[in-house]
Amino acid sequence: MGITLLRIIIKEERPYVRYGVAPVFAKDSKPDSMPSRHTASAFIIAMAILRFNVWAGIAYLFIAVMISVSRVCAGVHYVRDVIVGAAIAILCGIVFLFLVF
Secondary structure, eight states, X not given: OHHHHHHXXXXXXXXXXXXXXXXXXXXXXXXXXXXXXXHHXXXXXXXXXXXXXXXXXXXXXXXXHXXXXXXXXXXXXXXXXXXXXXXXXXXXXXXXXIIOO
16 A cells, blocks of 8 residues: 555656557556565565575565566566665565564
C-alpha cells in the first residue's frame, strides 16, 4: 500500500513514455514509474526468507536484483525507481523482520 501511495504522489512518467519507445512488456501509460513495486515485492520477500534461512535469503536477494535489472532493461523503470523500491523494502525488512521481531 505504501509503495502504491508513493507512486500516486510522485507521478513519475515511465521511460518508454518519456522517450517514445515501445516497452518490452505490454503496459498502460499511467505515470507510475517511481518506485518499482515489482522490485519492492521481490526484496521484501527476500528479506523475509533471509530472516529464517541466510543462504536461501542470499539466493533470493540475487533473484531480486535480477528482477530489478529486468525492469530497467525492459524500459518500464529507471534505475532510480528500482533503487528506491529496493531501499524501501530492505529498510522495512530490517525494521520489521529483524529489529521488531
